[in-house]
Amino acid sequence: MTIVNVEDASATAAPVPELKAAEPGRRRKSHTFWVLTGLFLAATCFIMLSPFIWTIMSVTKPTNVAFVDPPVFLYQPTLTAFVDLWQTTEFYRYLGNTIVVAVISTIVALAIGLPAAYALSRVPGWISAVLLVLALVFRALPRFAVVLPMYEITKSLGIYDTTYALALALIAINQPFSIWLLRNFFAEIPPTLDEAAMIDGCSRFQVLRRVMIPLMGPGILTAGIFVFLFAFQEYLTALILTDVNAKTVPVFIATQLGQTLPMLQQAGAAAVLLTIPVIGIAFIAQKYLVAGLNAGAVKG
Amino acid sequence: MRRREYAALIAPSVIVMFGFLVIPLYRTIKWSLQNVDYGHPGTFVGLQNYVGALTDPRFGRAVLFTVGLTLTATAVLIVLGYIVATLINQIGRIRPLVLGILLISYVLPHVVGAAAFSWLFDSNFGGVVNYIITSLGGPEILWFTDPWPNRLMICLNVVWSMLPFAMLIILAGLQGVPEEVIEAAEIDGASSWKRHLHVIIPSIRGVLGFAILISIMDILRVFDNLIPLAPQAVSIGNESIMLYIYNEAFREGDQNLGVGSAVSVLTIILILIMLFPFIRGVFREAKAR
Numbered sequence: 001m002t003i004v005n006v007e008d009a010s011a012t013a014a015p016v017p018e019l020k021a022a023e024p025g026r027r028r029k030s031h032t033f034w035v036l037t038g039l040f041l042a043a044t045c046f047i048m049l050s051p052f053i054w055t056i057m058s059v060t061k062p063t064n065v066a067f068v069d070p071p072v073f074l075y076q077p078t079l080t081a082f083v084d085l086w087q088t089t090e091f092y093r094y095l096g097n098t099i100v101v102a103v104i105s106t107i108v109a110l111a112i113g114l115p116a117a118y119a120l121s122r123v124p125g126w127i128s129a130v131l132l133v134l135a136l137v138f139r140a141l142p143r144f145a146v147v148l149p150m151y152e153i154t155k156s157l158g159i160y161d162t163t164y165a166l167a168l169a170l171i172a173i174n175q176p177f178s179i180w181l182l183r184n185f186f187a188e189i190p191p192t193l194d195e196a197a198m199i200d201g202c203s204r205f206q207v208l209r210r211v212m213i214p215l216m217g218p219g220i221l222t223a224g225i226f227v228f229l230f231a232f233q234e235y236l237t238a239l240i241l242t243d244v245n246a247k248t249v250p251v252f253i254a255t256q257l258g259q260t261l262p263m264l265q266q267a268g269a270a271a272v273l274l275t276i277p278v279i280g281i282a283f284i285a286q287k288y289l290v291a292g293l294n295a296g297a298v299k300g
Numbered sequence: 301m302r303r304r305e306y307a308a309l310i311a312p313s314v315i316v317m318f319g320f321l322v323i324p325l326y327r328t329i330k331w332s333l334q335n336v337d338y339g340h341p342g343t344f345v346g347l348q349n350y351v352g353a354l355t356d357p358r359f360g361r362a363v364l365f366t367v368g369l370t371l372t373a374t375a376v377l378i379v380l381g382y383i384v385a386t387l388i389n390q391i392g393r394i395r396p397l398v399l400g401i402l403l404i405s406y407v408l409p410h411v412v413g414a415a416a417f418s419w420l421f422d423s424n425f426g427g428v429v430n431y432i433i434t435s436l437g438g439p440e441i442l443w444f445t446d447p448w449p450n451r452l453m454i455c456l457n458v459v460w461s462m463l464p465f466a467m468l469i470i471l472a473g474l475q476g477v478p479e480e481v482i483e484a485a486e487i488d489g490a491s492s493w494k495r496h497l498h499v500i501i502p503s504i505r506g507v508l509g510f511a512i513l514i515s516i517m518d519i520l521r522v523f524d525n526l527i528p529l530a531p532q533a534v535s536i537g538n539e540s541i542m543l544y545i546y547n548e549a550f551r552e553g554d555q556n557l558g559v560g561s562a563v564s565v566l567t568i569i570l571i572l573i574m575l576f577p578f579i580r581g582v583f584r585e586a587k588a589r
Contacts, residue, residue, distance in 0.1 A: 029390075037387050037390060037391070040387060041384075041387055041388070041391070041398055044384060044402070045398060045401045045402065047460075048401065048402055048404070048405055048460065048463075048464075049401060049404070050420060051405075051413070051416040051417045051419065051420055051460075052404070052416060054416070054419060054420050054425075054426075054428055055416045055419055058419060058425055058426065066425075066426070067424055067425060067426065068426065069423045069424075069426055069427045069430075069431075070426070070427075070431050071426030071427065071428050071431055072426070111312075112312040112313050112316055113313060115308075115309040115310070115312065115313075116309060116310045116312070116313035116314075118309060119301065119305075119306050119309035119310050120310070120586070122301055123301050123306050124586065124587055124588060125587060126587055127306075127310075128586050128587070129582070129583045129584075129586035129587040130583075131310065131313070131314070132582055132583075132586045133579050133582055133583050133586075134317060136575070136578065136579065136582055137571075137572065137575065137579070138317065138321055139517070140517040140521075140571050140575060141321075141325075141568065141571070142520075142521055142541075142542060142545070142564055142567045142568060142571070143521065143523075143542070144328075144542065144545045144546065144549065144550075144560065144564050145324070145325055145328045145561075145564035145565070145567070145568060146320075146321055146324040146325055146328070147324075148324075148328065148331075148549060148550065148557070148560065148561070148564075149323075149324035149325075149327035149328055149331075150320075150324055151338070151550075152327075152338050152339065153324070155338070155339065156339070168320065169320070171316065171320070172316055172317070172319075172320030172321055173321075175313065175316055175317070176317060176321075179313060204301060204302070204305040204309075205305075205308075208309075229407060232409065233407075233408070233409040233410060234409075235409060235410065235411040235523075235524040235527075236523055236524060236542075240550065249409070249412075250409040250411045250412055250524075253411065253412050253415055254411050254415070254527050254528065257415060257527070257528055257531075258531070261424070264424070264425070267415065268416075268419065271412050271415060271416055274408070274409070274412060275404070275408060275412075275416075278404065278407045278408050279400075279404055281407050282400050282401075282403040282404045282406075282407045283396070283400035283403075285403065285407065286396060286399040286400050286403050287396070289403070289468055290399075290468055290471065290472055
């Protein structure tokens with residue numbers, strides 16, 4: 001199966017190596033075109049990054065100049081806000097909760113979604129069709145329609161404000177979309193491969209475990225990144241289903257917003273601390289996100 | 301595949317979807333027909349909650365605001381996404397770097413991204429945007445309390461946080477357009493503008509449709525972004541449908557679960573209607589495959 005990513009997309013379109021295929025197109029463009037393209041993209045990157053740049057500046061300022069209007073651009077940087085964040089709040093615990101919930105819900109959602117996606121990609125018919133439509137509809141569902149009842153259910157079961165209740169809710173919410181993504185990757189593996197393995201004596205489940213899953217590496221990684229991101233970003237569900245113990249970083253940052261100025265600066269520091277690993281994710285993920293989209297998720 | 305194997309493979313997923321999504325959904329539908337509070341059994345009131353929501357001018361404003369925001373932001377997203385994707389498709393070696401930078405706003409939790417975004421505009425945070433505007437001779441703008449500037453800021457933020465995804469989808473589509481087709485159009489003397497309009501855009505129709513679908517689905521549900529960006533949402537009429545449900549059904553004070561649930565149900569119906577063409581396509585394809 002071919003997973004196409006940005007770098008080698010043109011290479012798969014034509015057997016010629018990428019650089020050669022692109023060269024004639026490049027030579028045709030004028031010098032001005034390249035300068036303008038470069039400027040436009042540089043400006044776009046700057047605008048997209050500007051909120052982070054400003055946040056980093058605001059949280060490294062001493063508190064007495066951090067909030068003055070007109071803004072101060074030159075200052076003696078300090079890390080007080082980070083120290084305060086660490087000492088006066090339970091940020092590390094919220095960060096732990098966020099990571100635990102995201103990791104658990106990603107693993108379970110994939111473990112449930114994989115076999116279903118495999119079955120859906122191999123068996124046509126109305127059951128598969130209904131399941132796939134449900135997966136699409138659940139992806140678009142207004143969260144409150146399921147999260148408010150979950151609030152009541154978790155309260156009556158006594159599991160309100162626990163990390164595993166939140167993880168369960170996110171598994172339920174994100175699992176349908178994992179089927180949707182994974183099915184497209186399975187669809188690219190020819191069914192003749194299943195048959196060959198079964199002639200060699202594999203059962204259906206062995207085919208899935210021994211043949212499909214090893215072949216699905218990039219697909220699983222792509223779906224995993226998406227599901228992890230959704231769980232990691234989730235604000236609404238965590239807002240409703242958690243209170244003190246299972247609070248996640250997005251909820252923490254939002255509750256800091258209406259408070260005093262030092263707390264606001266701590267929220268900024270928390271946002272910066274959250275952004276740094278996210279930049280890593282963005283750079284690793286870009287390749288796989290495009291791969292996931294290319295592999296047929298957007299066939300239409 | 302044998303019937304039993306098929307059932308075993310889909311069982312965990314069906315159980316999770318049924319137990320954790322269908323049952324809560326059923327409860328929301330039931331609540332929408334009741335006068336009810338958390339933890340207590342409700343009393344059946346028929347369609348009273350629906351009438352209550354539909355006659356509430358605040359709900360009307362929320363629908364108008366949400367639909368207006370969805371249409372505007374989707375249009376901007378698609379146009380900007382197409383332009384940025386086209387340019388990124390031209391560059392070679394630095395592409396991973398540019399993509400990585402552009403993706404940051406998509407990868408960050410929306411509420412955190414929106415908070416960082418609001419600090420650019422917030423005079424409590426130095427107000428750097430107003431500083432730039434006033435030093436260029438513009439007026440001091442009340443981004444958080446004036447309805448239209450607030451709407452503009454929300455729209456900018458939605459575009460900021462969703463542009464990377466729209467751009468990625470379109471980029472994936474652009475890479476599927478065969479080089480020969482574009483070259484043929486060039487040889488036939490089509491100008492750059494015409495090439496885009498008559499050759500490239502029609503051949504990535506499906507991808508653009510998908511990008512529009514995802515944008516509409518996600519912006520109709522906008523909630524997280526408004527928490528930092530529109531603290532005055534109710535009084536200046538910038539409440540989204542989701543925020544309306546939250547304020548009605550959850551926020552402390554006057555919890556009106558029945559009305560909130562009724563609005564959830566109405567939103568589901570609206571989304572189903574909008575998704576109908578896609579649902580039909582998916583259904584046919586999955587059945588026939």
